[in-house]
Amino acid sequence: MKSILIIEDEKAIAELERDYLESYGYTVELEGRGDIGLKKALEEQYDLIVLDVMLPKIDGFEICRQIRQTSNIPILMVTAKKEDIDKIRGLGLGADDYITKPFSPSELVARVKAHLARYERLTADKAERDESIRIRGLVIDKPSRRVMIHEKEAMLTSKEYELLLLLASHPNRVFEKEELFERIWGVDSNGDAATVTVHIRRLREKIEHDPSNPQYIDTIWGVGYRFKV
């Protein structure tokens, strides 16, 4: 199931796009504000972005440019003005396609489909899509072992990182403390599952806004922990 983010301030158009894309089986999220849209694009895990050029505050060009700093996700730019097309090209923003209003919904779907297919084709063996996990402002980048929490890096120790990665790789699954201990410390490690508690605590200290009211890692009483999504 592919998920698409639409950044578009005209609600009527946005909803039209959404309805069409959803009817073709895509999961769609709407966002009317450019700044929030950019934030979402950077923090969440989408497969494609439909981006309106004309937005209040921060325009589509800038959003595109910023997304491209860290991601190769397909970006489809939507514009009412033909002149914008030259601009998109000229600036070398790295947009993957552009489509001018008014457009037929089936045109949109066709392009979305094509770009998703190509992206998959080209990134298949690189497994680029799996190299980071993005959930609600938390980004785990595996190659660099870095964790960003709302754009800011959290400096995790090795055990903390492994713990977080294991939990976040299986969202909502409850892990018993014993299992966490075994999978990270090793079966033959003679330690104690109580250690896990302390590391969870330290991890929360670093990634949770309020460690006593965790937003990411839930305690399941009498059992263990879970990464909530």
Place this chain on the structure above:
Amino acid sequence: MKSILIIEDEKAIAELERDYLESYGYTVELEGRGDIGLKKALEEQYDLIVLDVMLPKIDGFEICRQIRQTSNIPILMVTAKKEDIDKIRGLGLGADDYITKPFSPSELVARVKAHLARYERLTADKAERDESIRIRGLVIDKPSRRVMIHEKEAMLTSKEYELLLLLASHPNRVFEKEELFERIWGVDSNGDAATVTVHIRRLREKIEHDPSNPQYIDTIWGVGYRFKV
């Protein structure tokens, strides 16, 4: 220098396309016959293919399909009939773009350029292709194996250079010490990953302003090292 193959049987059009693309610095090869074009596409090393739909004997659809069996090279399909576009899409041939005759030459160039850029972006380990790597005042010039740090040359030994190059070619990626050792000293080398530590130290001595507070090479505790960007 990027090379482009044009498969097109109308000589006048083909030459027009060629002239334009060449004037933008691309190397262009023309091929009038579909079957030979397919053969070339499969056997030679092009960066992009401009493919006419209407060809005698074997048509563009079939050529596209066959190329896609073994290659992800960007394919731009050219057609005179609007109906063909739906067909290209519908068949899921994997063409990257289509352009209808008559088209302005600059339109062609713009699309070629965009697709080359995207392909590069998605497939590249960019650092591996380039002649030199430049990051924050550090320049690694591969052909000459020289390293400049803020305009001044750093005299690195062979091992130091290889270490730096490997790390800097994959910015931000964390390398385990064992992996560094294996990749530079060789798998069958009977040494110890501890020697990596010493070489990292010596490397830092030469490229870091304050080796105890490295700006380029981070230590990832319990894991290895990473070239930070």
Place this chain on the structure above:
DNA sequence: TCCTTTTCTTACGAAATTATTACGTTTTTG
């Protein structure tokens, strides 16, 4: 409400890992 169990939280010493230095050996260079 009170008691029991489980988790949270803190602090500190232990353990593990890396940084740094020194030195002897090997390789390269002049």
Place this chain on the structure above:
DNA sequence: CAAAAACGTAATAATTTCGTAAGAAAAGGA
């Protein structure tokens, strides 16, 4: 061939991370 440079090893110092324990707090059950 001699001198210099590069390399690998080992020993020690410095630093970071880890594990444990113990009291506090929270959750669940009677």
